[in-house]
Amino acid sequence: MCKMSFKSGTTALFFAAQQGHNDVVRFLFGFGASTECRTKDGGTALLAASQYGHMQVVETLLKHGANIHDQLYDGATALFLAAQGGYL
Known part of the structure; x- marks a missing residue:
């Protein structure tokens, strides 16, 4: 369930993942994130973390059920976004 999302569809989990705050990501899961x-463009916390090379956050998200096959509406995957940014 996506509680407390902004009009754009972003959530606290999305922003924490995007900024690489793994401790906050773990904290938010404790409250049902x-x-x-x-x-609105199909982005997820996993895609955001991948785009900015936050590997620890990616691992945490995957451990909590993030779908490795998520895609933006234009078809970009976590692997594509990481590679595009030059991240392993």
Whole structure:
């Protein structure tokens, strides 16, 4: 369930993942954060973390059920976004 999302569909989990705050990501899961929430362009916390090379956050999200096959509406995957940014 996507509680407390902004009009854009972003959530606290999305922003924490995007900024690489793994401790906050773990904290939010303790309060029921969901990896299934999407932004208006199809973005997820996993895609945001991948785009900015936050590997620890990616691992945490995957451990909490994030779908490695998530895609933006234009078809970009977590692997594509990481590679595009030059991240392993």
